[in-house]
Amino acid sequence: MLCNEDDVRLLKDETDWERVKNMSDDDIEFSDIPELTDEMASRMVRYSYGKPVDKDNKVEVDLKIDNDVYVFFKSLGNDWQASINETLLQAVKFKRIFVQ
Numbered sequence: 001m002l003c004n005e006d007d008v009r010l011l012k013d014e015t016d017w018e019r020v021k022n023m024s025d026d027d028i029e030f031s032d033i034p035e036l037t038d039e040m041a042s043r044m045v046r047y048s049y050g051k052p053v054d055k056d057n058k059v060e061v062d063l064k065i066d067n068d069v070y071v072f073f074k075s076l077g078n079d080w081q082a083s084i085n086e087t088l089l090q091a092v093k094f095k096r097i098f099v100q
Contacts, residue, residue: 058085065084069084073087
């Protein structure tokens with residue numbers, strides 16, 4: 001499909017980046033941005049390294065572990081991931097106390 005002249009014009013970046021780079025905060029026009037309300041703030045999501053942090057301050061990560069470790073914790077039942085987290089928290093507390 002061929003682009004017409006209007007399509008190309010819409011794709012062309014006409015931003016004056018030099019002017020933007022030299023702008024101060026006072027030069028920025030905020031009148032078209034709505035004020036942040038309590039309701040809007042309540043729907044905000046905190047991110048850590050690109051992944052959302054939930055209300056319990058936990059971050060979802062991909063983690064490779066030995067199969068033996070996986071089998072052991074999985075055998076503990078439905079809360080096996082929480083058990084891994086608790087074990088890691090205990091290890092962190094131990095290291096903070098005894099290993100400096």
